[in-house]
Structures are given as structure tokens and as C-alpha cells.
Amino acid sequence: EAGVAQSPRYKIIEKRQSVAFWCNPISGHATLYWYQQILGQGPKLLIQFQNNGVVDDSQLPKDRFSAERLKGVDSTLKIQPAKLEDSAVYLCASSSTLSRGNYEQYFGPGTRLTVT
Amino acid sequence: DQQVKQNSPSLSVQEGRISILNCDYTNSMFDYFLWYKKYPAEGPTFLISISSIKDKNEDGRFTVFLNKSAKHLSLHIVPSQPGDSAVYFCAASARAGGGNKLTFGTGTQLKVEL
Numbered sequence: 001e002a003g004v005a006q007s008p009r010y011k012i013i014e015k016r017q018s019v020a021f022w023c024n025p026i027s028g029h030a031t032l033y034w035y036q037q038i039l040g041q042g043p044k045l046l047i048q049f050q051n052n053g054v055v056d057d058s059q060l061p062k063d064r065f066s067a068e069r070l071k072g073v074d075s076t077l078k079i080q081p082a083k084l085e086d087s088a089v090y091l092c093a094s095s096s097t098l099s100r101g102n103y104e105q106y107f108g109p110g111t112r113l114t115v116t
Numbered sequence: 117d118q119q120v121k122q123n124s125p126s127l128s129v130q131e132g133r134i135s136i137l138n139c140d141y142t143n144s145m146f147d148y149f150l151w152y153k154k155y156p157a158e159g160p161t162f163l164i165s166i167s168s169i170k171d172k173n174e175d176g177r178f179t180v181f182l183n184k185s186a187k188h189l190s191l192h193i194v195p196s197q198p199g200d201s202a203v204y205f206c207a208a209s210a211r212a213g214g215g216n217k218l219t220f221g222t223g224t225q226l227k228v229e230l
Binding site for chain 2: 004031040041042043044045048056091093095104105106107108109110
């Protein structure tokens, strides 16, 4: 079974530029998550999708961050414009349908973003 | 507000001995707890979980203990192996709320020495 795929693996941009990250979850997983992990901290949830609907985006800085999952499979996370404090690893995770009680989330390798 | 705390940033253990990683939480709504292991340049990998209706869950060399009254859980690794060297994250979820949002601790770097 293929795992969660993410691209790019690394990205360096200047502040005020825009950037986009892509995620392909495990086949059949209805729930998709984007996390931000700042150096020395644990992952922090930015947004959670159930199929193509948003379940939780309470910690997403909506003035600069946006995310979509148009067909309920792949997802993109965008930052525009980027700030220095956005430097972090952006992790995508997926899990089976909540109703099945499978609460384990499976993570991709992440995208390391450096904003200069 | 750090709802999940891992107060030891690092731990060093000799190969073959027991590793004990600790985690404390403050939110009494948390009812499901997970441990993830993370190697450099990789995403976290699920290791083991425990529901709040249990106080122990075991999977091979890994055992998680939950003390609800103390809001404390621990991960025991016996025997420790060099390949266990990684960062371990404790995470918690409030499933009764209907979501699956995980709140993570800051991680403990485990080093298993020969």
C-alpha cells in the first residue's frame, strides 16, 4: 500500500513570495490533514478535510494560508504572502473514515519550507 | 497553552535496557492517546495507541500505560535497540467531540547507545 505522498520535499522562498504544497493521501482515506511543525515543536493542525469538505480550520491563518481538496483526493496548501515565521515543515496526513473508528493518522514525509 | 507536555527533551539509554518516555496532558476531554516515532527527514510514524477506557496496551516491545487520574501516560520500550533512536511524540484526541484532531507534545529525542 502506497503511503502519503508530498511534494516538493524542500522549498526556499523569499518573504512576501507565494508557495504551494501538494499532498496525495493513502488510497481510500477520506480524511486529510495539514500540519505545521516548527523546529523544536510538535506538529500543529492547520486544517482537516473530510472528503472535500472542511471539518476544522480553526488554526489556519486565513489571511495568508488557503487549502483545497476539490475532488476529495489530492490537496494543496498555499501560503501567500509568506512571512519569516512560516519557516517550518508542512506535514500532510490521512486517515480512514471517522465512522469506522480508525483514528490513526498516517503522515507523509513533509515539505521543509525556508523563508528568507 | 500546551495541552500535551513532554517535559524531557532528550533521553539516553543503553541497548537492552528499558526506555521510559513520559507525557502529561491537561485537557480532561482527551480520550484517545497515541505515540508516534519520527526519524530525521521523515514524517511521524504511528507506533501505538490507547483508549481512555484502558490503562495498558502492549504491542511487542512497546507498552503504553495510562493513568487518567494523574493525566499521565508513558511509553515503555523493552528491550531498547539502536534502531529505536528517534524523536517520540505523544498525541491526544477528544474523539467524543466528533473529530479526530490530534494535539501533539513537543517530543522527546531518544538515543539508544551500544
